[in-house]
Amino acid sequence: MAAPRALALCVLLAIAVANAEAASVVVGLAKCADCTRKNMKAEEAFKALQVGIKCKNSAGEYERKAVGALDGTGAFRVPLASDLHGADCVAQLHSAASNVPCPGQKPSTIVPN
Numbered sequence: 001m002a003a004p005r006a007l008a009l010c011v012l013l014a015i016a017v018a019n020a021e022a023a024s025v026v027v028g029l030a031k032c033a034d035c036t037r038k039n040m041k042a043e044e045a046f047k048a049l050q051v052g053i054k055c056k057n058s059a060g061e062y063e064r065k066a067v068g069a070l071d072g073t074g075a076f077r078v079p080l081a082s083d084l085h086g087a088d089c090v091a092q093l094h095s096a097a098s099n100v101p102c103p104g105q106k107p108s109t110i111v112p113n
Helices: 042-047
Strands: 007-018 021-032 049-056 062-069 075-080 089-095
Touching (some): 021 049, 042 049
Antiparallel strands (some): 007 021
């Protein structure tokens, strides 16, 4: 099943402190804007998706750093290495089957909190 085009991705970066070492966790929520209109269950759409986190490397190119699944409500929590806190990173919905970005979806900038 193809993912609906109007899935929206909201992202923020939360910081958890444990043992005096900061670890970054990207938390967010995807919404299915087309599900009601297309008579689809959002839970089914979310099963076919995952969120990919890409950060700029030293050459200025984005490379994948982490991937996480969406739960039945569209929520996700993706841990990142502590050295990526404050890095130029984006989150984007991908097909879980092919790992290809969802069509029509621009990456969301991750904003440290």
